[in-house]
Amino acid sequence: MSTAESVLIWSAAALYAAATILAFSALVWGRREMLRWSIGLAVVGCVAHAVAIGVRWYSAGHFPYVEDYENVLVGSFAMVAAYLAMTYVRRGFGVAAVVVLPTVLITLGYGVTQAGAIQPVTPPYQSAWLVIHVTFAWITYAAYSAVAGLAVIVLWRERARSKAIDAPILPEWIPSEEETDDVSMRLVAFGFLNNAVMIASGSIWAYRLWGSFWRWDPVETWSLLTWLAYGFYMHAHFTLGWRGRRLAWVALLALLGVLMAFWGVQLLPNSYHLFNSLGETLSNQRF
Amino acid sequence: MIPRAVRKLASARLAIVLIATLMLLTVLNVLFPQKTYFSAADFARFQSDAPDLARALSLLGLDVVFGGWLFAVICIILCLNVSACTWLRISERRSRGVRVPIRTEKGLLAASWRGRATDLLDLASRRLTSDGWVLTGNSKWVDATKRGAGFWGSVVLHASILVIALGGALVPLTSFAGTMVIAEGQSVIDEPATYLTVTREPRIGEPFTGAQLRLESMNVEYEDGIVVGAEGQMSALDTEGDSVSRLVRVNHPLDVAGKSYLLQNTGFAVDADLSIDGQEQAVVLNLADRTPRGYSDTIEAPRAGGGTTPVRLELTPVPLGPEEIAPQRLLSADDPRLEVQVQADSSSSAATGAVLKRGESVELSPGVTLTFREVRYWSTFLVRSEPARTVVYLGFALAVVGSLVRFISADRRIAVRIIDEKGEPTVVVGYASRPWGSGYTRDRAEARQLLRLGAEGEES
Numbered sequence: 001m002s003t004a005e006s007v008l009i010w011s012a013a014a015l016y017a018a019a020t021i022l023a024f025s026a027l028v029w030g031r032r033e034m035l036r037w038s039i040g041l042a043v044v045g046c047v048a049h050a051v052a053i054g055v056r057w058y059s060a061g062h063f064p065y066v067e068d069y070e071n072v073l074v075g076s077f078a079m080v081a082a083y084l085a086m087t088y089v090r091r092g093f094g095v096a097a098v099v100v101l102p103t104v105l106i107t108l109g110y111g112v113t114q115a116g117a118i119q120p121v122t123p124p125y126q127s128a129w130l131v132i133h134v135t136f137a138w139i140t141y142a143a144y145s146a147v148a149g150l151a152v153i154v155l156w157r158e159r160a161r162s163k164a165i166d167a168p169i170l171p172e173w174i175p176s177e178e179e180t181d182d183v184s185m186r187l188v189a190f191g192f193l194n195n196a197v198m199i200a201s202g203s204i205w206a207y208r209l210w211g212s213f214w215r216w217d218p219v220e221t222w223s224l225l226t227w228l229a230y231g232f233y234m235h236a237h238f239t240l241g242w243r244g245r246r247l248a249w250v251a252l253l254a255l256l257g258v259l260m261a262f263w264g265v266q267l268l269p270n271s272y273h274l275f276n277s278l279g280e281t282l283s284n285q286r287f
Numbered sequence: 288m289i290p291r292a293v294r295k296l297a298s299a300r301l302a303i304v305l306i307a308t309l310m311l312l313t314v315l316n317v318l319f320p321q322k323t324y325f326s327a328a329d330f331a332r333f334q335s336d337a338p339d340l341a342r343a344l345s346l347l348g349l350d351v352v353f354g355g356w357l358f359a360v361i362c363i364i365l366c367l368n369v370s371a372c373t374w375l376r377i378s379e380r381r382s383r384g385v386r387v388p389i390r391t392e393k394g395l396l397a398a399s400w401r402g403r404a405t406d407l408l409d410l411a412s413r414r415l416t417s418d419g420w421v422l423t424g425n426s427k428w429v430d431a432t433k434r435g436a437g438f439w440g441s442v443v444l445h446a447s448i449l450v451i452a453l454g455g456a457l458v459p460l461t462s463f464a465g466t467m468v469i470a471e472g473q474s475v476i477d478e479p480a481t482y483l484t485v486t487r488e489p490r491i492g493e494p495f496t497g498a499q500l501r502l503e504s505m506n507v508e509y510e511d512g513i514v515v516g517a518e519g520q521m522s523a524l525d526t527e528g529d530s531v532s533r534l535v536r537v538n539h540p541l542d543v544a545g546k547s548y549l550l551q552n553t554g555f556a557v558d559a560d561l562s563i564d565g566q567e568q569a570v571v572l573n574l575a576d577r578t579p580r581g582y583s584d585t586i587e588a589p590r591a592g593g594g595t596t597p598v599r600l601e602l603t604p605v606p607l608g609p610e611e612i613a614p615q616r617l618l619s620a621d622d623p624r625l626e627v628q629v630q631a632d633s634s635s636s637a638a639t640g641a642v643l644k645r646g647e648s649v650e651l652s653p654g655v656t657l658t659f660r661e662v663r664y665w666s667t668f669l670v671r672s673e674p675a676r677t678v679v680y681l682g683f684a685l686a687v688v689g690s691l692v693r694f695i696s697a698d699r700r701i702a703v704r705i706i707d708e709k710g711e712p713t714v715v716v717g718y719a720s721r722p723w724g725s726g727y728t729r730d731r732a733e734a735r736q737l738l739r740l741g742a743e744g745e746e747s
Contacts, residue, residue, distance in 0.1 A: 120510045123517055123537035130538075185722070193690045200683035203676070208538050211464065211549050211671030213679060214455065216323070216353030221313050228306050228365075231448075232299070238441075238722055239376075240299050257310070 001069075001115050002059055008052035009073075013108055015045030016080070016101045023097035027156065030171035039087055039094045042101065046080045053077060060118045065134050066125050072111025075138045075262070076104045082142035083149065086183065092175040093183065095156075096149025103145050107262065129205035136198035141258050143191030144230065148255040150184045151248035158245040181243055184251065188233050195227045219261050226257030297371035305365045312361070316352035319344055323351055366452045373445040376438075407714045411703045418733075420701065429703040437722065440692025447685035454678030460490045463546065463672040470556045470571050471519075471663040474501040477546065482670070489672070496544035498525040505553060505664035512615030519550060519666055549669040553618060555582040555602045557625060558661040564591050564654045573665040574602055579612040585630070591654030597630040598651055602662065606642075620662040627657065694722060701733060 001009075022038035025031065053074060056064045064070035083100040086093045157177055175183075202220070203213040214220060233250050236242040242250075295301070320333045330350075334341040341350065348355025411429050416422055420431035465485040467475065475481045477498045488494040500523045508516035518539075522532040525544040533541060540547040557572045574582035583601035590596055604613055604620040627649050628640040641649040643659040650656050697720045704715045718733070 120513055120515045122513060122515060126536070127538040189690065189694045189722070193687060193694070196683050196686040196690065200680060200687075203679065203683075205538070207547070207671075207673065207676060208540055208549070211540075211547060211669045211673075213673060213676040214458070218313060218316055221309075221316070221353060225306065225310050225313060228309075228448075231444075232302055232306060235302070235372075236299060260313075 002055060005052050005055045005059070008048045008055060009108065009112065012045040012049040012052060013105060015041045015048065016105055016108075019045060019097055020101040020105070023095055023101065027095045027098060027174075032171065032173050035091070035094045035173075038097055039084070039091070042080060042087075042097060043084060046077070046084060049077045049080060062121050063131075065131065066121055067114070067116070067119060069111045069115040071134065072107050072114070072262075074134075075141060076107040076111070078138035078142035079104050079107070079145045082139075082146045082187075086146050086150075086187070089183070090175055090179065092173045093150065093153070093180075095153055095174065096146060098149070099152050100145050100149040103148070103259075124209055127205050127208065129201050129208065132201040133198060133205050136194045136201060140191045140194040140198050141262070143187045143194065144226075144255060144258050147184050147187045147191070147251045150180050150187070151251040153180050154184075154244055154248040158248070177244060181237075181247070184247070185234070185237055188230050188237075188251070192227065192230050192234060195223070195230065199223055199227060222257050222261040226254060226261060229254040229257055293371045293375060296367055297375045298368075302365070302368050302372075305361055305368060308361055309358070309365070312349075312352050312358055315349055319349055319352075321351060323354070362452065366449060369445055369448050373442060373449075376445075377442060405705075408703055408705065411701075411716075415701065424703075427705045431701045431703075433699045435696035435698050437693050437696040437698050440689045440694075440696060442689070443685050444689030444693055447682045447689055449682075450685055451679050451682030454675050454680075454682055457675035457678060458673055461492060461673070461675050462487055463489050463494050463670070465670045466551070467548075467668050467670060468573060468665050469500065469502040469668060470573055470665040471502055471505050473571065474499060476500070477544070477670075483667070492674075496525065496546060498523055498544045498546075500541075500543070500548065502666060505666060507553065507618040507664070509616045509619060514618070517550065517553060519664075521548070545674060546670055546672045549671065550666055551669045552667040553664050555604075555618075555620065555623075556663040556665040557600060557602060557659065558663050559625075560658040560660060561588070562648075562656040562658070563589060569660075571663060572600060574600060580607055581613050581617065588629075588651045588655060588657070590652045596652045596655075598657075599628040599630060601626040601628075618664070623662045625659040627651075697721060 019038045019041040022034045022041065026035035026038060053064060056070065056073060060066075060070075064073055079100060083096060086096065153174060154177060157174070199220075202223070206215065206220075207213040229250070233247065233254060236247060236250060320330060322330050325333065344350040348357045352358055405426065408424075408426070408429055411431075412422055412424070415429070415431040420433050423430045423432075463485075464487040465482045467482050469475055477496045477500065479485070479495060485494070501521065503520040503522060505519045506517070507514060516536070518534045518536040520532070521535045521541045522530065523541060523543040524530045527544075531541070531543060533539075535541045535548065535550050537550055540549040542548075554577065555574050557574065559570050559572060560567050561570050562568075572584065572586060574584040576583050578601060581601055581603040583599065585597055585599045587595035588598045602620075603624050603626065604617060605622050606624050607613065623645070625643040626640065627643060629651055641647075643649060645659060645661060648656050648658040700719045702717045702719075704717070706715055
């Protein structure tokens with residue numbers, strides 16, 4: 001990692017951390033200006049993050065999608081971008097930062113620990129299907145993390161209600177349950193669609209690389225289960241009429257699948273999805 | 288009547304339990320040693336270290352979670368759950384028609400009109416019928432619905448999961464897996480004798496295609512000591528007479544007669560002449576073992592008077608001293624050397640050896656000479672056939688199409704009600720759209736128009 005890239009990444013991380021604290025404060029004390037500052041800091045952090053990706057792209061000579069660090073670098077950027085896009089639609093959704101930005105920070109932190117010397121694009125990665133696969137993965141997980149952020153808004157409202165706190169105590173700028181529910185549903189539907197493309201393109205890539213479109217690799221399985229879980233979310237919403245707290249918990253639990261797919265693989269003794277070793281094992285001894 | 292058992296099977300609670308159980312099994316897959324991820328030796332060690340746990344895991348199918356009976360049973364029940372749910376939805380749709388609840392949240396009710404309620408009801412009926420809405424109602428209310436294709440999108444989406452599961456079930460019945468080695472310039476036929484290993488044969492269809500395959504040439508490129516390009520020019524001719532020629536790389540297999548030939552690995556082969564009592568024959572010797580210095584193998588060289596002599600061959604890409612190891616660019620044979628070691632056996636008292644440059648020879652035994660001509664590559668190909676994968680791809684394509692149709696095409700409803708408010712009949716016009724408000728703008732306009740016309744009618 002170059003110095004410029006390092007400075008940019010750590011600046012982005014610091015800004016995200018500050019934005020998270022401000023978003024928490026805004027939620028707890030109901031101060032709207034704190035939320036504005038939080039969103040502002042997240043925007044600046046996102047710009048630094050984008051420039052870091054550009055620097056990496058320039059120095060590596062290829063778009064950063066190859067190893068674990070690069071995958072996380074762009075994936076976490078997609079999460080912030082989705083969060084900011086949602087916030088652009090409705091400022092009040094900015095409080096979703098209390099979940100989205102910590103998730104981004106953990107993701108980035110993990111990625112930085114995995115960063116090594118820049119590697120050329122080895123043969124296993126030289127596939128358009130892989131590019132499609134990771135791109136849709138980033139979009140999917142960005143949408144799902146935003147949904148988890150919105151779930152917190154729903155749970156916050158529910159908590160206020162269950163504690164018999166008068167409704168006016170909740171700041172009026174916090175989006176209504178209906179509005180939050182509607183946007184969550186749209187994001188889940190969007191993520192679900194992209195998730196299907198992500199799994200399908202991944203299986204095509206897998207067949208062309210390993211000769212098998214599905215190997216019950218834990219990451220593959222987690223992706224499939226995550227897809228089913230969000231499918232259930234939609235089913236619960238449309239067919240069973242679930243709203244509010246129950247659906248929010250489904251969103252948060254389904255996010256577990258996303259986290260497992262991203263980091264859970266590192267717990268495994270062997271997985272085809274160990275991003276940081278794929279190039280090594282397949283390029284030096286085997287292609 | 289929908290049988291009660293189907294309703295039970297289609298329950299959302301069951302779906303939650305099944306998906307949660309699958310997630311739990313996936314976690315267990317991480318926690319418990321898996322045959323899939325451990326080498327046979329490591330797994331045997333685990334079995335000897337913890338025999339009771341190993342036996343319990345085996346009994347529960349948890350030593351190969353994703354290939355175990357428990358996982359399969361849950362997947363089957365989940366498929367039944369989705370099937371029952373789909374069937375139920377279709378049945379309900381047929382019997383009751385589209386059900387779009389009028390949402391009563393703030394801002395979604397259009398307006399109310401106080402006037403002669405029945406006039407507006409009549410007007411609404413006429414107007415909505417002429418506009419293609421399907422009406423139900425009586426003298427107190429009118430419900431107008433317009434079915435989008437969203438319902439069928441939902442059915443396709445559910446069906447896609449079943450298609451994916453069907454494809455998955457067909458894979459073990461129809462797939463083939465094996466490996467073969469082809470050297471540069473070599474032609475082979477897809478038949479049992481060609482294969483190094485065959486690990487899976489299909490239960491349906493022929494395992495071997497009889498296609499002719501030829502590896503014309505191989506090329507390996509390095510960048511900073513790492514292989515960044517490895518491609519082979521291959522040609523093939525299937526039994527139908529269709530030929531194909533293409534560059535084969537990792538991620539870019541050769542597809543012939545329903546099989547894919549995936550480039551996996553490459554090493555050195557020696558292009559040599561073997562002379563026995565003056566009679567020369569060209570041979571290609573694949574050196575299978577990777578060593579720190581290059582590639583090596585032991586061959587049984589024929590003797591002039593019959594029998595064989597064991598000969599160890601090691602090819603290094605450049606000249607190397609006794610303790611030196613190969614450079615990072617292992618497969619770039621810039622100035623190769625063939626180290627020949629004739630092994631001592633019962634007929635010869637001591638081993639002899641030589642290091643050959645291209646064109647040089649060594650006597651292996653009296654009357655038998657080996658001449659090193661050139662370096663070639665051999666390549667290992669993973670040969671796979673998974674015809675059922677197209678069913679799975681179709682399933683995912685259906686999922687995408689079904690989702691798009693479901694989310695884009697809205698089911699719309701306009702409801703006109705006469706309600707009694709403080710003893711006065713009042714008309715309320717509501718509108719709704721599912722899955723979300725993509726029909727709101729049009730329907731809000733329609734609802735307002737109804738009220739406006741109603742008001743004008745009243746005035747006139």
